[in-house]
Amino acid sequence: MPALHNLLGALLKATAIPYNRARHRFAVFAASVTFLLIIAGALVTSNDAGLSVPDWPTSFGSLYKIPHLVGGVKFEHTHRMIAQFVGFLSIILAVWTWRADPRRWMKYLGVTALGLVIAQGILGGLTVLFYLPPAISSAHAALAQTFFCVVVLIAVFTGRTWMEEIPQIESDERRPSLVTLTLLSILVLYVQLILGAMFRHHGLSWWPHVVNAAIVAIVLAWTSIRALSRYSAIDSVRRPAITMLALMIAQLCLGFVAFLTRVAWGHDAVQPELPMVVSTVAHVAVGALLLATTAVLAVQVWRHSPVALREHIPSRERKPVAA
Amino acid sequence: MNKKIWAAMCVLCLLGVLAGCSKKENTNEEQGTSPSSEVKPAPASAPIDPATAASVSGTVTFAGAAPKGQKIDMSQDAACKGNNMAETIVANDGKLANVFVYVKEGLGDRTFDVPKDATTIDQKGCRYHPHVLAVMTGQNIEIRNDDETTHNIHPTPKDNREWNESQPPKAAPIEKSFAREEIMLPVKCNQHPWMKMYVNVVKTPFFAVTGADGKYEIKGLPPGDYTLAFVQEKLGEQTQKVTLAAKDSKTVDQGFKAE
Numbered sequence: 270m271p272a273l274h275n276l277l278g279a280l281l282k283a284t285a286i287p288y289n290r291a292r293h294r295f296a297v298f299a300a301s302v303t304f305l306l307i308i309a310g311a312l313v314t315s316n317d318a319g320l321s322v323p324d325w326p327t328s329f330g331s332l333y334k335i336p337h338l339v340g341g342v343k344f345e346h347t348h349r350m351i352a353q354f355v356g357f358l359s360i361i362l363a364v365w366t367w368r369a370d371p372r373r374w375m376k377y378l379g380v381t382a383l384g385l386v387i388a389q390g391i392l393g394g395l396t397v398l399f400y401l402p403p404a405i406s407s408a409h410a411a412l413a414q415t416f417f418c419v420v421v422l423i424a425v426f427t428g429r430t431w432m433e434e435i436p437q438i439e440s441d442e443r444r445p446s447l448v449t450l451t452l453l454s455i456l457v458l459y460v461q462l463i464l465g466a467m468f469r470h471h472g473l474s475w476w477p478h479v480v481n482a483a484i485v486a487i488v489l490a491w492t493s494i495r496a497l498s499r500y501s502a503i504d505s506v507r508r509p510a511i512t513m514l515a516l517m518i519a520q521l522c523l524g525f526v527a528f529l530t531r532v533a534w535g536h537d538a539v540q541p542e543l544p545m546v547v548s549t550v551a552h553v554a555v556g557a558l559l560l561a562t563t564a565v566l567a568v569q570v571w572r573h574s575p576v577a578l579r580e581h582i583p584s585r586e587r588k589p590v591a592a
Numbered sequence: 593m594n595k596k597i598w599a600a601m602c603v604l605c606l607l608g609v610l611a612g613c614s615k616k617e618n619t620n621e622e623q624g625t626s627p628s629s630e631v632k633p634a635p636a637s638a639p640i641d642p643a644t645a646a647s648v649s650g651t652v653t654f655a656g657a658a659p660k661g662q663k664i665d666m667s668q669d670a671a672c673k674g675n676n677m678a679e680t681i682v683a684n685d686g687k688l689a690n691v692f693v694y695v696k697e698g699l700g701d702r703t704f705d706v707p708k709d710a711t712t713i714d715q716k717g718c719r720y721h722p723h724v725l726a727v728m729t730g731q732n733i734e735i736r737n738d739d740e741t742t743h744n745i746h747p748t749p750k751d752n753r754e755w756n757e758s759q760p761p762k763a764a765p766i767e768k769s770f771a772r773e774e775i776m777l778p779v780k781c782n783q784h785p786w787m788k789m790y791v792n793v794v795k796t797p798f799f800a801v802t803g804a805d806g807k808y809e810i811k812g813l814p815p816g817d818y819t820l821a822f823v824q825e826k827l828g829e830q831t832q833k834v835t836l837a838a839k840d841s842k843t844v845d846q847g848f849k850a851e
Contacts, residue, residue: 318782339783539788
């Protein structure tokens with residue numbers, strides 16, 4: 270009976286649509302450029318260059334002219350140029366997904382990504398026009414990573430493994446279930462992201478971010494250990510679980526270094542110093558990777574768990590699943 | 593709920609947001625940073641008799657070893673030439689520079705004419721000259737850029753309106769003023785993050801900023817009991833009471849200690 274249940278679950282979650290290598294590679298490219306954009310954004314904040322270009326949507330009065338890239342302008346305008354490119358990639362990704370992907374929810378996911386990048390651009394503009402208010406700047410930081418996660422998931426959902434693999438369903442009787450744990454991991458990471466952004470943008474003290482780091486460490490360690498003990502035979506779960514654990518350890522170390530360089534040693538610094546810039550930018554970048562990896566783990570765990578959800582594909586698009 | 597009702601609600605929400613934004617902007621304008629020509633000067637009250645006017649002067653000192661000045665790295669902009677040291681605490685032989693000294697209490701409801709001459713902030717060598725400026729509310733400030741690079745001038749006040757404007761090399765001076773009193777109002781350049789200065793805005797003309805020798809002098813005060821405040825950007829504020837009789841010329845020194 271469990272075998273039948275597993276087989277049924279596997280069939281329900283198999284996508285049975287052809288893999289499109291070009292579309293998948295484009296999604297991976299879009300995710301990579303988005304990661305670069307997050308680094309560029311972190312460089313703007315770390316170098317205190319957020320208002321070095323005082324106008325928006327123009328830069329020094331022009332929509333297309335590249336200003337002299339010195340001082341803070343180098344960071345701010347580069348960030349704007351990469352952001353424009355990501356916006357352009359998102360339009361292509363949304364249109365391509367809408368036209369080529371038979372999964373209705375994927376069409377919506379592509380449009381969601383486009384909506385998020387537009388909202389993100391507007392938030393970025395508002396930070397400039399309202400002189401970096403902590404709430405808007407933090408929302409800009411949080412939405413950046415949300416958009417990154419969505420594009421990473423589009424890359425996963427268009428990948429060969431997702432498209433062609435028959436999911437091996439593994440039952441999980443322990444409570445809370447691994448699906449619950451992965452969702453809890455995303456929640457605590459998201460709270461951590463907001464607390465970190467609020468601290469970085471002078472809206473909150475450092476200690477809520479540091480206290481929540483302990484909660485994040487416990488929840489993520491619990492999730493990854495459960496995933497590795499129960500799903501170790503499934504590559505699609507084991508890999509993100511190991512990656513998540515490694516990234517979490519790296520992130521804790523980077524957080525400690527960022528705290529030392531910026532809070533403990535750098536609070537009287539007369540300008541942003543290289544150690545504080547490098548450590549905080551790396552902390553933001555690894556944080557984005559950690560959140561995206563946890564999101565990937567969550568969808569992979571869902572896919573390999575007996576959860577009563579299924580991917581809906583219009584019957585006319587459904588093709589036989591390869592054995 | 594049908595689509596028309598949804599559409600009407602969306603339009604109403606949008607109008608509400610726009611109204612909120614425009615209201616905020618009006619509020620900002622009321623706080624004002626426009627040149628003093630747009631600020632209605634309050635009528636001056638009973639004039640001070642020059643024959644009885646008193647003065648107060650003194651030296652501000654710093655006890656203990658002065659912190660070593662931090663050298664600023666300006667390599668990210670080749671147009672920023674010369675040496676630049678942080679001016680957070682500038683103490684020479686125990687004499688503390690850049691301390692804002694003003695009459696905090698004792699002048700009652702007196703009002704004073706705003707000087708017609710503008711005071712100047714100069715951006716030269718990718719640093720502000722002076723590092724600490726004092727002006728009256730509504731007094732014009734002329735901001736110049738003598739560097740071969742673009743700066744942006746960005747005050748981050750608590751009580752006045754915030755603004756952020758760029759100024760290319762050889763551009764015409766920018767004229768601004770602050771409508772409300774504010775002590776140690778930070779001004780920075782986001783293109784060159786080490787560039788910081790402070791503007792002090794008060795309603796009276798009785799203020800001074802200590803020079804490199806730590807000295808200050810405030811002239812033309814009517815006889816009376818006053819509280820003098822000494823404010824340093826990092827070390828904070830200290831006060832002293834002083835009583836001035838007609839034609840008095842008193843010395844009031846003040847000492848700061850390392851934190």
